[in-house]
Amino acid sequence: MASIEVTDLTKEYGDLVAVDSLSFSVEEGEVFGYLGPNGAGKTTTIRTILGLLAPTSGTVSVLGTDVRDEDALVETKRRIGYLPATLGFDEDVTGNRVLDYHASLKGDPRRSELVDTFTPPLDRPIREYSTGNEQMLGLIQAFMHDPDLVIMDEPTSGLDPLKQEQFNEFVDAERERGTTIFFSSHVLSEVRRVCDRVAILRDGQLVALEDVESLLEKGGKRVRVRTPDDVATAVEGLDGAVDVVELEDGVQFTYVGEYNALLEHLTNYDVFDIDISEPPLEDVFMHYYGADATTAVRDAEGIDA
Amino acid sequence: MLETFYYETDRNVRGTLVFVALVSVYTAFIVALFPSIEAAGVDIDQVVEAYPEAVRQAMGVQSMSTIEGFLATQIYTFIWVLLMGLYFAYRSAGLVADDVERDRMDLLLSLPISRSRLVLEKFASVLVPIVALNVGVGAVIYAVGFAIGESIDLLDMTMVHLLSIPYLLACAGIGLVLSTAVDRADVAQRVAIGIVFALYLVETIAASTDGFEPLQYVSPTHYYDPTAILLEESYAYGDTLVLLAVTALLVVAAQFVFQRRDI
Numbered sequence: 001m002a003s004i005e006v007t008d009l010t011k012e013y014g015d016l017v018a019v020d021s022l023s024f025s026v027e028e029g030e031v032f033g034y035l036g037p038n039g040a041g042k043t044t045t046i047r048t049i050l051g052l053l054a055p056t057s058g059t060v061s062v063l064g065t066d067v068r069d070e071d072a073l074v075e076t077k078r079r080i081g082y083l084p085a086t087l088g089f090d091e092d093v094t095g096n097r098v099l100d101y102h103a104s105l106k107g108d109p110r111r112s113e114l115v116d117t118f119t120p121p122l123d124r125p126i127r128e129y130s131t132g133n134e135q136m137l138g139l140i141q142a143f144m145h146d147p148d149l150v151i152m153d154e155p156t157s158g159l160d161p162l163k164q165e166q167f168n169e170f171v172d173a174e175r176e177r178g179t180t181i182f183f184s185s186h187v188l189s190e191v192r193r194v195c196d197r198v199a200i201l202r203d204g205q206l207v208a209l210e211d212v213e214s215l216l217e218k219g220g221k222r223v224r225v226r227t228p229d230d231v232a233t234a235v236e237g238l239d240g241a242v243d244v245v246e247l248e249d250g251v252q253f254t255y256v257g258e259y260n261a262l263l264e265h266l267t268n269y270d271v272f273d274i275d276i277s278e279p280p281l282e283d284v285f286m287h288y289y290g291a292d293a294t295t296a297v298r299d300a301e302g303i304d305a
Numbered sequence: 306m307l308e309t310f311y312y313e314t315d316r317n318v319r320g321t322l323v324f325v326a327l328v329s330v331y332t333a334f335i336v337a338l339f340p341s342i343e344a345a346g347v348d349i350d351q352v353v354e355a356y357p358e359a360v361r362q363a364m365g366v367q368s369m370s371t372i373e374g375f376l377a378t379q380i381y382t383f384i385w386v387l388l389m390g391l392y393f394a395y396r397s398a399g400l401v402a403d404d405v406e407r408d409r410m411d412l413l414l415s416l417p418i419s420r421s422r423l424v425l426e427k428f429a430s431v432l433v434p435i436v437a438l439n440v441g442v443g444a445v446i447y448a449v450g451f452a453i454g455e456s457i458d459l460l461d462m463t464m465v466h467l468l469s470i471p472y473l474l475a476c477a478g479i480g481l482v483l484s485t486a487v488d489r490a491d492v493a494q495r496v497a498i499g500i501v502f503a504l505y506l507v508e509t510i511a512a513s514t515d516g517f518e519p520l521q522y523v524s525p526t527h528y529y530d531p532t533a534i535l536l537e538e539s540y541a542y543g544d545t546l547v548l549l550a551v552t553a554l555l556v557v558a559a560q561f562v563f564q565r566r567d568i
Contacts, residue, residue, distance in 0.1 A: 052411050052568040070419060070564070077417040088409030093316050104308040105416045141412075 001064055003028050003149045003180040004049055008058035011044050018044040020204040021058065026182050028148075031175050033191035033212075034184040036201035042184040043085055045201075046153050049182075050082060063149055078106050081142035085153035085184075087134050091127035095120050095137050099144065106145040114140045117170065131158035139167070143174070150174070152183035156190055168194050192216075219279045220256035225266065226273035227251070238265050254279055309423055313430035321434045325441040328389075332380055332442055336449040339375050359513045372455040373535040377465075380446065381531030385469050387505060389438070390476040390526070391498050393431060398480035398497035400427045401563060403490040410568050421560040424485060428556055431477045432470075439466040458538075465534045468541075471548035472529035476501050478555030479525075485563040501525075525551065 002025035011019040019041040026032040036042050047053045048060055051067040060067045065076040089098055099111060099122070115122065118136035120129065129137070135158050142150055156164050171194045174181060185191050191198055192212055200208040208215070220240070227250045235241050240257020250272075255262055266274070350370050353361065401424060404410040413423060443466040450457045480497040487493040504524035511520035512527075521527050528544035 074419050082415035084411050086408040101312040
């Protein structure tokens with residue numbers, strides 16, 4: 001059974017279509033990345049999954065429960081953890097008090113273990129917390145009742161690189177435990193690092209749904225050749241070479257063709273150095289966003305930069 | 306059961322204590338003034354008689370020369386009916402809207418608790434300051450009255466406080482409905498204050514204006530009359546039931562609104 005099943009989901013606010021006949025499912029035990037620039041409809045989807053928003057049309061079921069059935073959903077929520085994009089805690093209470101309250105409703109078998117991992121200053125009032133510490137508290141409450149499914153909306157925004165790496169390792173460990181994780185992001189590199197599958201959302205519509213590897217495969221390889229010859233024009237004749245950039249000491253391009261053809265082609269030149277690597281996911285992303293790539297990527301990188 | 310109620314109560318303990326202390330000090334000060342007013346020898350009742358009926362109605366004045374009459378006017382009609390009515394309407398208007406506005410609500414609703422239960426428990430948490438206020442300030446008024454050598458009937462004192470609880474709950478209920486219907490807490494709170502104040506005025510004016518008498522029944526202030534309790538020892542239990550029924554209705558309405566909305 002799928003952990004999350006979204007079928008033809010549409011959510012409209014008056015004239016604005018936030019999410020447009022969206023369908024996808026998240027399998028049990030996978031880490032699912034939900035990718036798109038701000039305003040693409042990620043948070044709307046998440047809020048619908050949690051029953052905060054009523055679908056305009058279509059159905060959403062989470063852990064087998066229809067989100068429109070409130071009574072059933074309340075029970076199901078014992079098995080769901082949630083980390084919202086904007087964390088709202090009562091500022092006047094301590095972290096411990098918040099966790100106590102949450103625990104009284106959903107339990108906290110993993111609390112002490114998580115507190116050891118994330119270490120926010122639990123005895124201090126939350127108004128004194130840094131963004132990072134609030135996020136740590138958010139992660140503790142999201143996982144402390146040992147849920148089967150955890151939904152996180154932009155979980156790494158506000159984390160410094162060290163905490164981010166800690167978060168990545170944590171997600172890896174959760175995957176090992178069998179926890180299903182659904183998280184949204186506009187940071188492509190982090191999705192690539194921790195996700196099994198990725199859905200890419202654009203203007204409320206799904207533009208891609210693939211595992212990370214085939215996403216990268218479709219994106220081809222980034223080839224960088226250092227040569228004294230003028231290869232830029234010659235490379236353009238090579239089948240499967242796109243996005244050619246002329247460098248001071250050579251050329252760089254994305255290659256989606258056969259390796260043999262590439263190597264054969266290069267023997268015609270004096271090659272000092274060659275570097276073939278995976279393209280940054282940003283490039284792959286651009287591939288899906290096509291003509292509006294620049295805007296999309298700027299949007300994607302803009303807000304939390 | 307009642308986790309949210311306990312949490313809300315717990316985090317408001319300090320605020321509730323400060324609030325009760327402030328109102329206590331203020332009312333103690335007013336009650337302590339009574340002997341000097343009495344001693345001034347002015348026939349205050351005669352002055353009061355000269356007021357127009359509408360003003361007397363608004364102030365709940367019948368007699369100011371006895372401690373009961375004085376308390377009914379200065380403390381219960383003004384502070385309890387008007388100020389506390391406004392305060393609890395204001396306070397409960399923030400209960401839900403504030404959480405929605407400050408992005409706390411989606412985290413709360415990710416917890417295994419139904420929306421209607423959340424609304425009910427948050428509303429119930431307002432009962433704590435209402436009861437604390439009545440017990441604390443009631444005791445202070447009684448003690449200060451005793452200290453200045455006035456004996457106030459203990460049963461009347463108890464009743465004037467006890468019967469104010471449904472009244473204040475009804476005011477809080479008005480705030481609660483607005484809190485679930487409006488996204489912005491400050492808007493909900495201002496409208497709640499406006500409505501409770503308008504109802505107070507409506508009752509005052511309607512009660513003494515020919516042809517408009519039926520209008521007074523729409524206001525919760527009509528169903529709690531501290532002057533009648535303290536001076537005439539008349540406890541209108543029927544009115545209390547009306548207030549409790551209205552409160553229940555308002556809570557159900559708030560739950561209805563909140564269950565059907567997007568967060």
